[in-house]
Amino acid sequence: MKVILDTYQLKIIIERLAYQLVENYTDLSTVALIGIQPRGIHLSDRIMAQLGKIRPGNPIRYGRLDITFYRDDIRQELHKPKQTDITFSLEDKNVILVDDVLFTGRTIRAGLDALLDFGRPKKVELCVLVNRRYSRQLPIQPDYCGKAIDSLKSQKVKVQWDPEQVILL
Amino acid sequence: MQLTTRHLLGIKDLQFSDIDLILSTATQFKEVLQRPIKKVPSLRDTTIVNLFYENSTRTRISFELAEKRLSADTLNFSASGSSVSKGETLLDTVNNILSMKVDMVVMRHSASGAPHFLAQHIPAAIINAGDGINEHPTQALLDAFSIREKCGTLEGKKVVLVGDIMHSRVALSNIYLLKKAGAEVMVAGPPTLIPKHISKAFDIRVEYDLVRALQWCDVANILRIQLERQNQVLFSSLREYNLAYGISRKVLDKVGREIVIMHPGPVNRGVEIDSDVADSKQSIILQQVENGVAVRMAVLYLLSDKSNLN
Numbered sequence: 001m002k003v004i005l006d007t008y009q010l011k012i013i014i015e016r017l018a019y020q021l022v023e024n025y026t027d028l029s030t031v032a033l034i035g036i037q038p039r040g041i042h043l044s045d046r047i048m049a050q051l052g053k054i055r056p057g058n059p060i061r062y063g064r065l066d067i068t069f070y071r072d073d074i075r076q077e078l079h080k081p082k083q084t085d086i087t088f089s090l091e092d093k094n095v096i097l098v099d100d101v102l103f104t105g106r107t108i109r110a111g112l113d114a115l116l117d118f119g120r121p122k123k124v125e126l127c128v129l130v131n132r133r134y135s136r137q138l139p140i141q142p143d144y145c146g147k148a149i150d151s152l153k154s155q156k157v158k159v160q161w162d163p164e165q166v167i168l169l
Numbered sequence: 170m171q172l173t174t175r176h177l178l179g180i181k182d183l184q185f186s187d188i189d190l191i192l193s194t195a196t197q198f199k200e201v202l203q204r205p206i207k208k209v210p211s212l213r214d215t216t217i218v219n220l221f222y223e224n225s226t227r228t229r230i231s232f233e234l235a236e237k238r239l240s241a242d243t244l245n246f247s248a249s250g251s252s253v254s255k256g257e258t259l260l261d262t263v264n265n266i267l268s269m270k271v272d273m274v275v276m277r278h279s280a281s282g283a284p285h286f287l288a289q290h291i292p293a294a295i296i297n298a299g300d301g302i303n304e305h306p307t308q309a310l311l312d313a314f315s316i317r318e319k320c321g322t323l324e325g326k327k328v329v330l331v332g333d334i335m336h337s338r339v340a341l342s343n344i345y346l347l348k349k350a351g352a353e354v355m356v357a358g359p360p361t362l363i364p365k366h367i368s369k370a371f372d373i374r375v376e377y378d379l380v381r382a383l384q385w386c387d388v389a390n391i392l393r394i395q396l397e398r399q400n401q402v403l404f405s406s407l408r409e410y411n412l413a414y415g416i417s418r419k420v421l422d423k424v425g426r427e428i429v430i431m432h433p434g435p436v437n438r439g440v441e442i443d444s445d446v447a448d449s450k451q452s453i454i455l456q457q458v459e460n461g462v463a464v465r466m467a468v469l470y471l472l473s474d475k476s477n478l479n
Binding site: 070071084118 | 196
């Protein structure tokens with residue numbers, strides 16, 4: 001077991017990701033932050049809280065998306081669906097998809113499929129905490145990335161939120 | 170995450186964990202049904218046949234819609250106009266359909282136990298959409314979902330089933346489910362329509378006085394008088410039944426507090442329920458129909474799991 005990111009580093013990364021969003025989008029009201037269930041929402045919750053500190057009264061729309069019904073592996077294993085709460089249309093929005101670890105890219109593929117059922121976004125970007133490089137099975141890359149790591153396929157990256165740390169198993 | 174069963178033949182065979190899993194999955198499907206695009210690709214590799222040996226409007230449309238919302242391919246079969254009238258047996262019919270690579274069977278039959286028989290002989294997953302006077306599991310599940318949605322929980326809720334308990338598969342499935350979920354159950358109706366030992370068999374209350382039954386309950390599920398299954402005279406006339414056991418505004422006024430009114434449909438207005446009650450705010454009849462699609466999507470989704478095929 002190896003700690004990749006400790007609590008302090010995680011805090012700084014979340015602050016940085018929030019600032020990158022603010023830097024890229026001067027008009028935050030065109031942005032929708034979408035956390036992917038079940039693990040991405042812990043990161044998106046924290047980014048959202050950070051954005052609130054940077055821009056009091058921050059007008060970003062925030063939703064959570066469950067991708068269970070869009071998975072391409074339901075014939076291998078059924079997953080229990082979690083709540084989706086996107087109460088606004090994504091039509092013409094700049095959507096930031098948020099997940100904790102980017103590995104094969106299949107979750108994000110399903111997420112993109114699911115997103116389109118809520119309207120046609122102007123643009124979709126991807127924000128992840130950990131990017132496991134050289135392990136993609138689909139042509140998907142992050143636009144905002146906490147930390148990029150090189151790891152073996154057999155290894156596991158675990159993001160823990162209590163206490164806050166990222167470990168490599 | 171899996172159901173403990175491969176088929177949905179009845180609530181009797183389900184664990185409470187299964188019921189809970191179906192209902193919580195249905196909550197997510199209900200959200201899907203509120204989206205601009207009310208469709209998910211989960212079952213796009215699955216073919217489902219709807220085998221209806223008995224008439225149905227709600228259940229058949231609800232199942233078909235649920236299948237389409239899940240992107241499954243569907244086949245509709247009804248006994249009339251098929252080779253059943255040429256003398257083909259149930260098993261032959263189903264085996265012929267399955268040889269065309271069908272994965273799941275949704276089935277309604279007038280003979281109790283027909284889906285159980287089929288489950289022993291064919292490899293596909295079977296969902297009982299009502300068998301004779303035995304069970305109608307998806308109806309009980311959607312009733313439970315609707316009560317949960319309206320009252321928050323099933324545990325400790327007092328539910329009365331009113332009317333033709335004897336011939337109602339909805340009643341039996343509801344009794345099994347409500348007991349498993351920890352609700353208190355009562356059946357009410359004329360003595361001729363309530364099986365004699367039902368109180369002992371299921372550990373439920375029996376009440377022959379409608380007003381007293383309604384005063385006791387939080388939720389009243391009004392069942393249809395199943396004239397097509399009654400082969401002897403069990404009450405003198407529909408009008409008399411209505412006077413004694415019909416839910417009217419006048420009866421509800423006597424109850425004094427607001428109770429939730431449910432009905433599985435089709436409604437015989439002026440027999441078991443009057444129009445002013447069926448169309449009132451207290452009634453969640455149309456919500457039940459809406460929830461039916463979400464609940465059936467959950468059942469189909471959870472049973473489509475082929476990894477447990479052995």
